[in-house]
Amino acid sequence: MPDNISSSRTLPWFVRSGARTWRCLPAPDEVRAFHAALPGHSPTPLTELPSLAEELGVGRVFVKDESCRLGLPAFKALGASWAVHRTLAERAASGREPGPVTLVTATDGNHGRAVARMARLLGQHAHVFVPQGVHPQAVAAIVAEQAKVTEVTGPYDEAVRLAAEEAAGPGAVLVQDTAWPGYERIPGWIVEGYSTLCAEIDEQLAAQGIGEGPDLVSVPVGVGSLAQAVVTHYRSRPSGRAPALLSVEPQAAACVLESLTLGEPVSVTTGHTTMAGLNCGTPSSIAWPLLRDGLDAAVAVPDADSARAATHLAALGVSSGYCGAAALAGLRAVLTGAAVDERRAALGLDATSVVVLLSTEGTAANPHRPLMGSDAGHRQAHPGPSRP
Template sequence: MFLLNRNASHRRPLDPIDAETLGVAGADTVERFLSHRDNHRMTPLHALPALASEFGLGAIHTKDEGFRLGLGSFKALGGAYAVFRLVLEEAGSRLGRLLDVADLDRPDVRAVAAAMTFACATDGNHGRSVAQGAQLVGARAAIFVHAGVSEERIAAIARYGAEMIRVHGNYDDSVRQAAQVSADKDWTVVSDTSWPGYERIPGLVMQGYTAIVREALRQLPRTPTHVFVQAGVGGIAAALAGHLATVLGDARPTFIVVEPARAACVFAAAQVGRPVKVAHGQPTVMAMLECYEASPVAWRVLARAADAFMTVDEDEAIAVMRRLAWPAGGDPVMVAGESGGVGLAGLIRAVADNRADLGLDGKSRVLVINTEGATDPHRYAELVGMSPTDVLEGKMTAEATA
């Protein structure tokens, strides 16, 4: 499915609160917080010249979030960042003074954090970020996981000391239960999706993701003409599209949102002009994107800043995982999880079916995001036919013999 953005708000300025959240000042705050993380490193940007030549494009670059903050996913940027901000706000309120990231290790701030519990629903990656953030500041975490979350992903979250709470149903069911239980227990919900009356914290999570596009703009030789980004509830797509719209204005690249055909909630919102719940049918292999209702805050941004919406099928997502593991023509090897290469899968589909609609030609400079590495190594090996370790070792062997 493919749809150009025909909403009345398309290309209008962002809502002022979204412009503030996703603009330069917000991104500056994120970078200041990241500078205090011991394992923070700018993630790599890879050029794919052989693939670009095959598709008749000027350039393709992939920002590889599989190395982000030791968690293997872009989600490392959002949940932990929101936890840090919320701890400092609560501590500042109780202690009667303004606090910043350098104060997180102060005994009086950690005493406040120790009395706080942060909760969220997750497909896997967001929960790891919230749990890691809570552990780093000395708070508690309660993570709600639905039936589709693999045991390997659950174990990866539990390593950070989080209480794991299993929920029958899908991701949206876990979101509702997390909100209900947290209200009863006075826990702080750090969700990456929003609902009426609950927008600020998802906005902070999205703000954390602006680090990706800010880094990419510094790393790229030229500003991209097209950006393809995958969506679950829409948070990362909205963060990147909103930052580009705020910083570049009318000179921003064409922005395309890509989703699984089996869970296309942002596409459905684009069709009717508002978030709606889509039917939950057969699960998608793109586990981190299996969401059935778009975040209202994310949609508010994407209605203005996205230019097209499209879906990809199961086999296309798996084919991209394999293609990145065994690239042609000397392109770099990359490990992409089931949801990691979906933006690239969208580009491949668009080159075949929507080249003219999107103005893709020999001058196009395309940016895609590998949003995750092999966050479930067993599942990765099942789909690719080789473990992520073996894929990367093959890359290192090739580099050593080159």
């Protein structure tokens, strides 16, 4: 059970002790080398923002800027590329039918585009299912990758169901970035792919003279796959600091916060949020055990806070969509307001602390998504959309 759950009505907040001493196995070493060998790959920037450090009362603040990863406006290409590589290598080793494979997925935008990009580069086919309400620009970007797109007249869960049915046919495979019981291996490979992001942070901080790593990492969370990768990385390191890990969700879709509070994975009824990529009602089945044991804290923020954070980051030269800016919005919520000294102490932060914010997408990944009837009161039946 948690050590403290905030009683503040304005700050949905969870914190527990012991996470920084918990340990797990690391991601495979070969992931980083695989990404380094991809055409056009280079590490994304880790940008220091001294004005944020002064505002938040910490030593240094860095933003991991994922606005251009392998030519795409979000971090999703890391997971999709590694999972597709592993999938195709396994099929070749098993002697399955030769010829192109159709990679099938459901998406709200970024993951589907990343799968389609990998299919195009590797001479494969892609079939992407998109739910009702996805912006036409996001659909057009997937079509531009030469993928077949099926627009579903229903919510994300329906798109996932139809994608899974399509992938059951010959010559097709489902490459989905969230797990549920019975479908966990490929989502696990996707999570492994995200480990490259964390390895880059280590190297970039070391180049800044911070060889021990950060004191806190703030992570936007939907189903929890990216947070799973972050927990895996920082809770498996044999040396260096064990940072506090903070998850940030929309108040309209705080499934991880609710699950941590109750001590078991639960589904929540989600509402509309401009943080569309985080609009998720159920934690990923493979992410949950690591989030439960490895996260120090969780917070949920309103849309207005992420919008303000995105505007502030843009003014500082960092392109960040609403989901990416949630990392800053969540940290601001934790480090301001009533009982702030208790929260700072719980996270081990002081005036010398080094903080890393994961900005998971650029503004190009965040076209306006209008409120649809299915967005209000939507309940996820299984791990939800294409989420961090």
